[in-house]
Amino acid sequence: MTERTTPAYAELHAHSWYSFLDGVDAPTTLVEEAVRLGLTGLAITDHDSMAAAPHLAVAARGTGLATVFGAELNLQLEGERTGTPDPHGTHLLILARDPDGYRRLAGAITRGHLAGEGKGRPVYDLDDVAASADGHWEILTGCRKGAVARALAEKGAEAAEKELRTLMELFGPERVHVELHATGLPGDDRRNDQLADLAARIGLPTVATGLVHYARPDGHATYAAVAALRARATLEEIDSWLPPGPGMFLRTPAQAARRFRRYPGAVGHAVDLALACRIEFDTDIRPRPPRFTAPDGHDENTYLRELTYEGIARRYGTRASRPDAYAQAEHELQVIKALGFSGWFLISWDVVRFARAQDPPILVQGRGSAANSIVVHALGISAVDPIKYNLLFSRFLHPERDGPPDIDLDIQADRREEVLQYVYAKHGRENAAMVANEVCLTSKFSVREAARILGYSPGAVDAISSQVDRHEQIPAAHAEIPGQVLALARRLEGRPRHFSIHSGGIVICEGPIAEVLPVEWARMPGRSVIQGDKEAAVDAGLVKHDLLSLRALSAAADVLTMLADAGTPMEFADIPADDPLVYDMINDGDTVGVFQVESRAQISVAPVMRARTFRDLAVQIALIRPGPGASGASRRYLRRRSGKDAVPEIHPTIDRILAVSNGTVLFQEQAMMLAIEGAGFTPAEADRLRRAMGAKRSLPGILALRERFLAGLDRLGISSATAEDLYQQIESFSGYGFPFSHSLSFAFIAAATAWMKRYHPALLLTGILNHMPMGFYETPTLIADAQRHQVTVNPVHINESRAKTSLEPLTDADRAAYVPVHRHASPHPQPPVRLGLITVRGMGTELAETIERERDANGPYTDIEDLVRRTQTPTLILENLTAAGALDTFGQGRRETLWAVGAVAGTRPDHLPGTTPGTNAPPLPPLTFEEQTFAELWAGQNAAHHPMQPMRPRLARLGVLEAEHLGELRHGRPVRIAGLVTHRQRPPTANGICFLNLEDPTGMINVIVPAKTWAALDRRTRYAGALLIYGTIEAQDGSVNVVAGRLTPIVVGGAPDRSRSFS
Known part of the structure; x- marks a missing residue:
């Protein structure tokens, strides 16, 4: 051990918040405190995780702090760590001695997770773990759950010695260290004395640790709270399992020296170990970038050059005609070559090439800053011309960039899996993995959990949590929320709970990813993720590629398929982007179902913007940010x-x-x-x-x-x-x-879907309904909008509907009778749309396809008993099919059909047809107008009549105007309106203003609720499903809004609340 004249200390056992619901603080916070206290080194040793590693490395840059990387493995884990105050399992604390040890530890953690039955349940084979070490790890005996300390407490010194000798045999006596920790708990000194005696008798060194779970003493209250949250218990219930006060925090060298003065050498050995295990993550661990195998006669640079100039010639013509394009391409290629990124561009090109080579092609388009590059444009990754729009290449890439740029791709959602599987097959599963997403405690969840763990009754917990919106920050004070709940909730808010799958991020490297960051199971069956979000992946040097699923592209792909089936094939890239009639429609705010410009804010802006060109549309998209x-x-x-x-x-x-x-x-x-x-x-x-x-x-x-x-x-x-x-x-x-390049990329999809709405609204509706949920609107609103555009939408029908929504033949009579009446109706008659079985509430794709497949094979269903016998459709789905009107074809009223549902519940394929008793109901009254309307809405269908239709006479007597008449009113006129609330938005930049969207039988109304008015509303009014509003007209530049003065909730029969809240 090195002799030192001044106190020094390194903390080798610390948990960050990536020991989910156990550690309290971010790695950055632990580093900042360690530096402030003057520590020599810091190891973050999270449970079965090295997620903190890149954060530790980045935070410690330039500080002089020795960074040590390790983990605490949970051996013999009998279940998930949640739901119990003291999770089972034996702990083994491992520190990587060198870069090879880091990679071996990350690999061992990965094997443990992937050997487990699911997320959060790693299974380690101790012999395999030991074989992975090969002298590259340092082993600490750990906390009270370590094998040695546990044996000492439960069976005595002899059993503890046996466990210690087992560790020595597995990992080598020179790599095992007896851990002493002083946290202020009763029994610490006695246990440490016994462990120190054991170490001396066997000849092993002792090492001091703080068993750190929070950076500073004031973190103890948060530690207790997350422990209760993890245990699903109250603070009172878990109290006996927790330390009585702060003890597991970082200490100064002088404090550590006093704590462990009875154990000479323990503190100094911690420093020696930290210096011996110091790893410079940026240089020692950073992975090799992925390589692309170029054809014979090429390397990555020459092949990228060849493909680029082929694309430049195709898009711009000859060098003589467009020297600017060729000059820009040459500049970019030189930068890309100098930075060594040619392979990454080729990988992105290869993904796009694969997608477009499929039959039918998979719609894919580059987005984001990559569209600033003419090389990306030439490769066909982006449709945006960076020269035409004067884009800035250095926004995407410049010579001093320290990491590869993002080339993000939007892929039609229903076929993204094909692209992902191609990437895995091309690069190998060891070298490609999905990025994780940190799921953090939201404000509403934090308030709910704070109230629960403080012991409030379930009813009180519901009442308290209902006072906070999911998208709002926890207020400093609230009249309806006790102060202790708010204080505790603020401690919880924003802390990560677990990892989920990122929406599209995938990382690729030349070697095994699991040697950089461990891989673990996600909740989705068969899916695994790295232990880190996209920022961690970048900090770790992993090259991230976003392969994002976009449902709007799926809908558009369906439209293109339907056009091809009708004999009018078209490529997505050939859809006009400057059609005047399309921009007339956009400028009128008639954009329900149109990508990016269908929101309340976009509809309000459109009449003022008056876009006439594709560039205008890109600007309009960027305005609402x-x-x-x-x-x-x-x-x-x-x-x-x-x-x-x-x-x-x-x-x-x-x-x-x-x-x-x-x-x-x-x-x-x-x-x-x-x-x-x-x-x-x-x-x-x-x-x-x-x-x-x-x-x-x-x-x-x-x-x-x-x-x-x-x-x-x-x-x-x-x-x-x-x-x-x-x-x-x-x-x-x-x-x-927004970067302008990103806005331009989105504008291509917006222009294409707007063109589809203007000329092929039936096809677009079909595409959208088959890929719900997407966009801002629910199915009934989308259907009602299509009907206003003269699209016939036929209801779901057990013998006519396919699994998905589909088109029905257009008759000659329909063609002859068609006259466009709506200002933006298609100039061509539209085929009727038949709603698919999957539009019925609760109907899964598998059952819907079973019903369709059985009907195609063996003929139409004759009655409800026949349907159940042949498909085993569950009772709940039968009830929803009845409510939707899908079983009306059987000739019974809906009440009679519901009666029969109960009788046929037990029908099986081997039952004789017609032998089920009780299917013939007694005479029952038909559903009323209101009952049928609300039943259809409940079943997820668009009712034959708007839910507010029965209220129109009463509302008219109150002077309530409908949406279609508001455009006739002058600015500032008082007005009364009423409708179903479809959306409410409170953007953080709106200074407390809330924007509502109301829907009545004639259309939609934008409502602005001033901040003071919103603040004065009770919760019932704020979140009512339907409102009567007294306000004034705000009419400017063709945009019509209602500024609300008084809002009153109204009850629209039994209509389900379809409103949605956005931030």
């Missing part, structure tokens, strides 16, 4: 767009950069170009500014660059006030602004 909203850019842009305000002339350079957005900073590329061309930043510095804008805690990073930015604009002669205004607009991007 928190960044532009917070900066006021959206408001300024629209006022200038409508001619109310003039576009300012600032400086020729600035004016050129901001021309696309009427002098406002709307896009991330503009912020970077202002920094480069206006303030003299390098592309790398501008990219750092951009990253600061998008980081979760970005404002300090932006402030650090503020002075340089303002000084650069001053050199251009721009006034300090104008420069400050531009800076403030850039700062707002910490609320997430």
Whole structure:
């Protein structure tokens, strides 16, 4: 052991919050506290996890803190660690001695997880674990659940010695260390004395640890709370299992020396071990990037060059005709080659090539910053022309970038699995894995759990948690929530509970991924994920590729298939993007079902925006983002767009950069170009500014660059006030602004689905219904909108409906009789839509396909008994089919059919037809108009009549106007409206304003609820399914809203609440 004249200490047993619901603090917090206390080193040793490793490495950069990587394995785990105050299992604490030890430990953890029966239940073979070590690990005997300490407590010193000798035999005596920990618990000293005596007798060193579960003493209350949450118990119930006070926190070297003064060498040995096990993650562990096998005669660089110039010629023509395109391609290829990223571009190209080579092709499109690259455009990954739209390549990639760029792909959702399986097959499952997503404690869940673990009754817990919205932060005070609940809930909020599967992130590397970050099972059967989210993957040096499922592309693919089946094949890329009639429809806010522009906010903006080109549409999509909203850019842009305000002339350079957005900073590329061309930043510095804008805690990073930015604009002669205004607009991007390239990519899909709605609304409705849920609207709203556009929608029918929604033949009479009446109805008669069986509530795809397959093979169903005998359809689904009207064909009223459902519940295939007793009901009255309407809505169908139709006479007497008449009213006129609430939104940038969308039999109404009005509402009114509203008309530039003054809940019979809340 090294002699030291001043106290030194390293903590080798610490749990971060990745020991889910056991450790309390983030790895960053533990590092910050360790540095503040003057520790020599820190090991984070989470349960069966190394998720903290990249976070530990990043947080410790430049601090001098020795980073040690390890884990505490749960051997003989009998079940999940949740639901019990003291989970079973024997602990084994392992520290990686060197980079090879790190990789071996990550691999051992992976094998344990994948050997288990499911998520959170690893199964380790101790001999396999020991074989993995091969001298590259240091073994600590662990806490009271370690094999040695447990044997000592339960069976005495002889049993403890036996367990210790087993560890020595398995891992080597020179690699085993007897752990002493002092947490302030009764019995610590006695146990440590016994362990120290045992170590001395056998000749092993002792090592001091703090058994750390939180960084500072004030974390003890949070530790108790998460322990109760994990145990699904109250604090009172779990009290006897918890330490009486703070003890498991990081200590200074002097405190550690005092704690372990009875055990000479234990503290010093901790320091020696930390220095011996120090690993520089960035250099020692960083994986090799994935390689692409180029054809014979090529390496990655030459093959990428060949493919790029083939694409440039195809898209732009000859070098003589478009020297600008060829010059940009050459510049990008040189940057890509210098950074060593050619293989990554080829991998992305290969994924897209595979998707489009399928029959039928899988719709796939690049999104995000990748569209800034002409190489990406030439490879066919992105449809966006970066030269035409003056995009900035350095937003995507520049020579000083320290990691590969993101090339994100949107893939039609129903076929993404084909693409994922191709990636696995191409690169091997060892080298490709899905990224995890951290599932954190939300505000509402935190309040609920805080109330529960404090011992409130179930009814009180429900009442308390109902006061908090899922998307709201926990308030500092609330009249209906006890202060102790709020205080505890704030301790819980935001802490991770477990990992789930990321929506699309997949990582690929040259070697086994499990040697970089362990892999574990996800909840989805057969799916595994790395122990880390996308930020952790990037910090670990793993190359991430987002293969995102997009249901809008699935719907669009279905439309293209239906067009081909009808004899009018079309490619997605050939759909017109500048059709004037399509933009007329968008500008009227007639966009239900259209990707990205169907929200309440987009419908409100459209009449003011008056988009006429594809570029306009891309700008419109970007306006409804928190960044532009917070900066006021959206408001300024629209006022200038409508001619109310003039576009300012600032400086020729600035004016050129901001021309696309009427002098406002709307896009991330503009912020970077202002920094480069206006303030003299390098592309790398501008990219750092951009990253600061998008980081979760970005404002300090932006402030650090503020002075340089303002000084650069001053050199251009721009006034300090104008420069400050531009800076403030850039700062707002910490609320997430779009890159222009991303907006353009989305605009292609928006334009395509708008064109489909304008010319083929029946086909688009069919595509959307077959891929629900998607977008903003529920099935009844989508159907009602299609019917307003003169689309016939036939109800679900047990003998006519297929499993999925489908088209029915258009008769010659229908063609002859068709006259477009709706302003945006298709010029062509539309085939009727027959709702599919899967639209019925509770009907799964498997059962729906069984019903269709059996009917096709053996003929129509003759009665309900026949249906059950042949398909074994469950009672609940029979009831919903009855409510939907799907069984009306059997000739009985719906009450009689429901009677028969109970009688046939036990019918089996071997029963003789017609022998089930009780299927003939006595005479029963038919359903009333209201009952039938609400039954159909409950079953997930669009009722033949709007639920509010019966109320119209009474509402008319109250002076309530319908949606179709609001456009006739002048600005400022008082008005009364009523409708079902379909949406409510409270964006964080709206200063407390709530936006509602109401639906009545004639259409939809946008409602603005001022902040003071919303704050004064009781919860019943805020979340009512239907409202009567007294307000005033706000009519500006063709956009009509109602500003609410008084809101009253109304009951619409038994109609189900279809409202949805968004932040």
